[in-house]
Amino acid sequence: MKVIRAGGTVLKDPDANEVFQFDWGTGTIGPEQHLAPGVLIASTEFFISGTDAVLTKDNEGIVLPAARATQLRLLAGTELVKYKVTNRIVTNETIPQTKDASFYVLIRHR
Secondary structure, three states: OEEOOOOOEEEEOOOOEEEEEEEOOOOOOOOOOOOOOOOOEEEEEEEEEOOOOOOEEEEEEEEOOOOOEEEEEEEOOOOOOEEEEEEEEEEOOOOOOEEEEEEEEEEOOO
């Protein structure tokens, strides 16, 4: 599993199936997006965009028991294509907030 930073780029082999995690509670997302103390993630969804639809996802969800991180597994991808992966969360606050953070995946044989 790799903990990733919002806005960053990670390399992924097209044959690898790798788990990536956003830690919304520690600020690795970014100071304007991380969760305040005591706030939890109520729901999460990941979106992938790129020039093709070869990079796919599964096993997306909230990391328990803390419920302040999310993860997904990325599969496949086309050599030398750069994809954008966006994580959208909804918080458990009295007035829920919707927050997005993205990272990029460059597909390269290692």
